[in-house]
Amino acid sequence: MKSTVVAIGSLFLAVALTPVIGAALFVLLLLGQFLLALVGVIGGQSNRTVRQHDPSMSPRGWRE
Numbered sequence: 105m106k107s108t109v110v111a112i113g114s115l116f117l118a119v120a121l122t123p124v125i126g127a128a129l130f131v132l133l134l135l136g137q138f139l140l141a142l143v144g145v146i147g148g149q150s151n152r153t154v155r156q157h158d159p160s161m162s163p164r165g166w167r168e
Contacts, residue, residue, distance in 0.1 A: 107148065111141035 118134035121127040 107141045107144035111138055111145055114138040114141060 114134045114137040118131050118138060121131050121134070
């Protein structure tokens with residue numbers, strides 16, 4: 105939840121400060137912070153992949 109707020113806030117500030125002439129370096133830092141927070145948000149999501157119930161352990165199982 106905290107990473108989501110940081111991501112949204114930093115993206116909003118980066119877009120808002122883009123027209124300001126002296127804020128170019130600050131915008132780059134905010135975009136970097138947004139990307140790091142976005143990685144945290146994506147990494148915090150639950151794993152929704154479909155797992156096999158009983159995977160065969162034989163490496164030649166597909167030939168048999």
